[in-house]
Amino acid sequence: MSPESPTIETHGLSKRYRGGQLAVDGLELSVPQGAVFGFLGPNGSGKTTTIRMLMGLIGPTAGRVELFGEPIPQATNRVLPRVGALIEGPAHYPYLTGADNLARYDAADRSADPKTRNARVADALERVGLSSAAQKKAKAYSLGMKQRLGLAAALLQPRDLLVLDEPTNGLDPQGMREIRSLIKSLAADGTTVFLSSHLLDEIEQVCTHAAVMSKGRLVVQGTVGELGAGLRARLAVTTPDAAAAEMVLKTVLVAAGSASGDAQVHVEGDRVSCDADGLEPDAVCAALVGAGVRVFAFGIERPSLEDAFVALTGEGFDVAQ
Amino acid sequence: MSLSSSVGNSGTAESTAVQNGTAEVPAGRAVSRGARTARPRIRLRGSFALNELATMFGRIRNLALLGALAAIPLALGIAIKLTTNHPDGGGGFISQVSNNGLFLVFSSLTITLPVFLPLALGVVAGDSISGEAGQGTLRYLLVAPVGRNRLLAVKGGALVVFCVVASFTVAVSAFVIGLILFPIGQVTLLSGESISFGAALVKAVIITLLVAASLLGLASIGLFVSTLTDTAIAAMAVTVGVTVLSGILQTIPQLSSIQPWLFTDQWTSFADLLRDPVYTPNIVHNVLIQALYVAVFGSAAWARLSSRDVLA
Numbered sequence: 001m002s003p004e005s006p007t008i009e010t011h012g013l014s015k016r017y018r019g020g021q022l023a024v025d026g027l028e029l030s031v032p033q034g035a036v037f038g039f040l041g042p043n044g045s046g047k048t049t050t051i052r053m054l055m056g057l058i059g060p061t062a063g064r065v066e067l068f069g070e071p072i073p074q075a076t077n078r079v080l081p082r083v084g085a086l087i088e089g090p091a092h093y094p095y096l097t098g099a100d101n102l103a104r105y106d107a108a109d110r111s112a113d114p115k116t117r118n119a120r121v122a123d124a125l126e127r128v129g130l131s132s133a134a135q136k137k138a139k140a141y142s143l144g145m146k147q148r149l150g151l152a153a154a155l156l157q158p159r160d161l162l163v164l165d166e167p168t169n170g171l172d173p174q175g176m177r178e179i180r181s182l183i184k185s186l187a188a189d190g191t192t193v194f195l196s197s198h199l200l201d202e203i204e205q206v207c208t209h210a211a212v213m214s215k216g217r218l219v220v221q222g223t224v225g226e227l228g229a230g231l232r233a234r235l236a237v238t239t240p241d242a243a244a245a246e247m248v249l250k251t252v253l254v255a256a257g258s259a260s261g262d263a264q265v266h267v268e269g270d271r272v273s274c275d276a277d278g279l280e281p282d283a284v285c286a287a288l289v290g291a292g293v294r295v296f297a298f299g300i301e302r303p304s305l306e307d308a309f310v311a312l313t314g315e316g317f318d319v320a321q
Numbered sequence: 322m323s324l325s326s327s328v329g330n331s332g333t334a335e336s337t338a339v340q341n342g343t344a345e346v347p348a349g350r351a352v353s354r355g356a357r358t359a360r361p362r363i364r365l366r367g368s369f370a371l372n373e374l375a376t377m378f379g380r381i382r383n384l385a386l387l388g389a390l391a392a393i394p395l396a397l398g399i400a401i402k403l404t405t406n407h408p409d410g411g412g413g414f415i416s417q418v419s420n421n422g423l424f425l426v427f428s429s430l431t432i433t434l435p436v437f438l439p440l441a442l443g444v445v446a447g448d449s450i451s452g453e454a455g456q457g458t459l460r461y462l463l464v465a466p467v468g469r470n471r472l473l474a475v476k477g478g479a480l481v482v483f484c485v486v487a488s489f490t491v492a493v494s495a496f497v498i499g500l501i502l503f504p505i506g507q508v509t510l511l512s513g514e515s516i517s518f519g520a521a522l523v524k525a526v527i528i529t530l531l532v533a534a535s536l537l538g539l540a541s542i543g544l545f546v547s548t549l550t551d552t553a554i555a556a557m558a559v560t561v562g563v564t565v566l567s568g569i570l571q572t573i574p575q576l577s578s579i580q581p582w583l584f585t586d587q588w589t590s591f592a593d594l595l596r597d598p599v600y601t602p603n604i605v606h607n608v609l610i611q612a613l614y615v616a617v618f619g620s621a622a623w624a625r626l627s628s629r630d631v632l633a
Contacts, residue, residue, distance in 0.1 A: 055464045058630035080466035087464065091457025095380055107372035108465035108472075114368070153461060 005069040006030045007161050007192040008037075008054060012063035015049050023049040025216040027063070031194055031209070036187045038203035038224070039196040040309055041213030047196045048088050050213070051165055054194075055085055068160065081111040084159040086167055090150025094139035098130055098149050101138050105153045112157060124152040129178065143170035151179070162186060163194045168202060180206055204305040212312045219312045227308045235281060236273040237288060238297035245272040245293045252284050276300050369467060373479045377445070378486070386441040387490045393437055394429040394495035398502045401425075414592075422499025423508055423518070426525050427595070429495035430488070430532050434588050438487055439564040442536050445483050446543025447557030449476045450626065454551040460631050469627050473544075477619065480540040488533040492525065512596040524594055531591040535607060538584035538614030539564060545622040548629065581606070584614050 008031035015024040024046040031037045041047045052058045054065055056073035065072040067079045092101045102121040106112045112120075125131050128148040133141065141149060147170045154162055164183075168176040183206050187193055197203055203210060204224065211221035220227060239245045249265045249272060256278045265274045285298050377383055401418045414428040450473075453459035462472060499505070508521035516524075543560035550556050567585040570576050580586055587607035593600040 052460075052630075052632070055460075056466075057460055057463055058632065059628075076463075076466050077468050080464055083464065085461075085464045087460055089457070091461055093376070093456070093458060095382075096376065104372050104376060105461055105465050107369045108462045108467035110369075110468070110471070 007033050007068060008194060009066045010063060013053060013060050013065060014062040015053060016061045023216055027218050029211060029218060034190055034192055035209045036193045036207045038207035038210035039194060040203060040210060045213040046216040047213055048165060051087055051163060081109055082160040083163060084154030085163040086150045086154050087165050090146045092138040092146060092149060097135050097137055099134040102153055102156060106156050120156050124155045127155055128152045144172060144175055147171055159191055161192045165196045200306040200309055212309060233276040234273045234301045235276040235279055235284060236271060236299055236301055237295060238271050239293050239295055240270055241293045242267050242270055242272050244291055245288060248288050248291045248293060249274050252287055370475045370478060373475050374482060377479050383445060386444060387487060390433060390437060390441055390487055390490045391494035393433055394425055394491060394498050397429055398425055398498040402502050419503060421508055422503035422505050423521055423525060425499035426492050426495040429491050433491050434532055438536060439539055440561055441487055442484060442539055443543055443561035444557050446480050446540050447547050447560040448553045449544055450547040451550050451556040452553040455553050463631060473623055473626050477544055480544060484536040484540055485533040488529050492529040510595050510597050514597045528591045528594050534611055535588050538611040541615045541618035545618040548622045548625040584610055
């Protein structure tokens with residue numbers, strides 16, 4: 001437990017929309033200070049509804065939200081100047097230029113100093129690589145440029161918390177890399193980043209913590225290491241002699257002290273795999289070759305966050321464990 | 322627009338200063354450094370209210386609406402000039418225009434108040450909140466955070482300014498065209514006396530302000546409707562529709578008991594200013610009705626916006 005109060009904390013947070021649909025159900029979220037927090041979940045799992053409640057845009061049906069230890073929505077005017085947000089895609093005034101769009105959002109924030117506005121607008125545009133398009137009307141922007149402008153709006157002031165909903169949407173691979181390094185540099189400055197995304201490797205690359213939502217409920221939250229901890233590395237062999245390989249692996253597992261080799265060896269076409277715990281890969285490979293198994297590929301597969309995500313949400317999961 | 326170009330120039334100069342300084346330099350100090358080279362100039366960007374006005378009057382659509390309003394006195398003036406040989410043509414103010422150009426102001430306001438001014442106001446008022454919601458900018462204003470009460474106050478204030486600007490657009494356009502096309506001189510009041518051109522001009526300004534005030538009830542209705550929906554065009558249509566409905570109710574004799582409560586009931590009362598002494602009861606009635614509508618629909622708009630779930 002961190003000594004400071006969490007940057008974001010929710011207790012029993014629930015939202016039922018008119019029509020009876022329970023979008024978020026009893027959410028207990030805790031985002032520690034300084035974390036890069038990945039917020040994962042399949043479409044329709046309640047991520048955006050949660051973010052809207054965090055920002056005070058919609059009121060919860062039950063439960064409460066605290067940002068920096070202050071209640072939302074009561075303290076929104078005091079707390080939100082410390083928060084930069086990109087919520088469900090960028091939104092702009094199509095008839096204003098990029099710079100004028102940012103100036104308007106900045107003017108809306110009472111805590112923003114109008115004397116430094118132009119400098120901060122130019123600086124934010126610079127950070128997202130939009131300086132050359134600053135005087136273009138926003139309606140002439142491409143999807144990726146609009147996304148960058150949305151990010152620039154979140155960066156108008158030094159923030160203690162950034163809430164980014166799908167920040168790399170519409171960006172090309174180069175743009176995605178830029179955003180990732182931007183997030184990393186912000187996090188290095190101590191900004192807490194709350195990042196919702198369906199791109200798991202993106203989360204894996206930048207996040208220290210993650211939470212997984214499914215059907216409005218929080219399935220799990222913790223550090224990225226903890227999330228992957230439940231999944232063990234697997235040893236996998238690709239071979240045309242699947243039956244022979246299966247025999248060898250069972251023998252090896254029994255020799256390594258596993259109780260019943262049967263349940264742990266999985267054959268899928270020409271791919272044979274088992275838990276890698278306690279096995280010595282070089283010895284296993286030698287045993288396979290010694291038994292006349294033609295080994296096309298051999299390796300230890302580390303569980304990715306995607307595996308953890310799929311295991312936790314049960315979405316399209318091939319039950320191999 | 323000159324505003325945006327000034328932002329670009331000074332902004333670039335100041336951002337250079339920020340980059341040259343260390344990353345930890347607070348933005349305020351960095352700018353004061355930049356201000357040595359670029360003198361701070363007065364910008365219409367100090368507050369959200371000024372930004373709202375700059376956005377409102379910088380928008381092409383709204384300028385087109387004002388342009389259309391300015392064109393109406395021109396059309397009217399030319400029509401009167403061309404038909405000036407028919408002494409029986411037209412009644413009221415219009416018959417006096419060919420004798421005195423200042424009456425083009427009164428005629429134009431009389432013509433635009435029932436239809437064209439409500440139409441322009443309906444577009445702007447109906448769009449005020451729903452337009453922000455529809456394009457998604459409402460959620461970004463709210464997380465800025467603008468504060469819901471402040472947003473409503475700024476939007477309402479901007480609508481008041483629009484009512485005044487729209488009314489004066491008609492009046493000034495009519496005044497200029499009246500000067501060009503028709504003779505100018507003493508003005509004969511409805512009650513028969515003549516007053517000097519200067520005194521009449523003062524009355525014209527007050528009348529224009531009364532016309533602007535007559536629109537405030539409708540503005541508050543539009544603001545309220547605008548908080549109900551994310552579809553701007555629906556809010557615009559309802560706001561204009563309400564004006565039409567009120568006008569229709571005005572013509573049904575069986576509804577005489579509710580007519581004094583309609584916001585269109587005393588719209589023509591401004592003409593009473595052209596009597597000597599000024600006949601005030603209807604003017605006062607109009608102002609009170611408008612104030613009542615502002616209070617009722619302003620409160621409704623506040624109740625709605627302050628509790629609303631912003632999903633767009």
